[in-house]
Amino acid sequence: MHVGNARYLKSTDLPDVVPVFPLSGALLLPEGQLPLNIFEPRYLAMFDAALAGNRLIGMVQPALQAPESAAGSGALSQVGCLGRITSFSETGDGRYMVSLSGICRFRLLEEVTSGKPYRSFKHAPFMADLTGEEDEDAVDRENLLRVFRSFLDANQLEADWESVERAGNRVLVNSLSMMSPFGPAEKQALLEAPDLKARADTLIAITEIVLAQGGTDNEIILQ
Structure with missing residues (x-):
């Protein structure tokens, strides 16, 4: 799969650990485009790190039974979707306007302690999403x-x-x-x-x- 200037064809094309952005009601799917308005300091830091690195962010919803206020620290849904930052602009008032392009779904594995203000997880990608082997x-x-x-x-x-x-x-x-x-x-x-x-x-x-x-x-x- 081509996303932006990158190609993702096999699991080794993806990092083992990805930062996750918990957002209730947001849905990203392979080949989809998700616009985001980033303003919380911890997620600004997440996107700064992604832009300086592989430009990959994992979108995931908080667990459906969890209160929305617990999104940053509580239980998460086990399936999310990996996206690549393909559009980025600064607003002048401290916010980022970002577009994520969907790559593949993933299943969360264990959380990785990083000392950063946002959460990162090991993940297992859905390989059929990368290969496009769908009827x-x-x-x-x-x-x-x-x-x-x-x-x-x-x-x-x-x-x-x-x-x-x-x-x-x-x-x-x-x-x-x-x-x-x-x-x-x-x-x-x-x-x-x-x-x-x-x-x-x-x-x-x-x-x-x-x-x-x-x-x-x-x-x-x-x-």
Whole structure:
């Protein structure tokens, strides 16, 4: 997989230890683009270190049962996604505007003590994400687009349908999953789907439940 100016094809192309950025409700998937507004000092330090090094950051949600205030020190979800900083700017008031490009999902292993203000973990990458060995043809594209259109209509939203039609199934499913306005549990379910078809089916199912509840975008919480 090419991300920015780098190529990631095998596990040895990735570091054994990555810094993690816990952020509730954020979803990064392979080939996706996640914009971030960085302002906390510990995460400014994290991005400074990443920019000076391999530019890699692990996005992960706090454990779903954990309070949001515990994101920096509490339990984390076990599956996240590794991203490369591909866009970076300073705002002039101490913040960074960053874009992360998704590389591959990972499973957290043990935490590594570093003495730094942010957390770092050993991780196990999802190799299928690096190789792209997914059956894109297994995705029910017609049903996915039907549900997507219904959701847009219910919320009086528009889409660039020309770009949607041009997108391959992998980009389409991952982009729609990241753009979806659902809650942390739904985002984690989409992240942890075992393959592309399962992610598409999960996205369809969640959206259909929301539509059945009246079409609003954040009334469903997975149990």
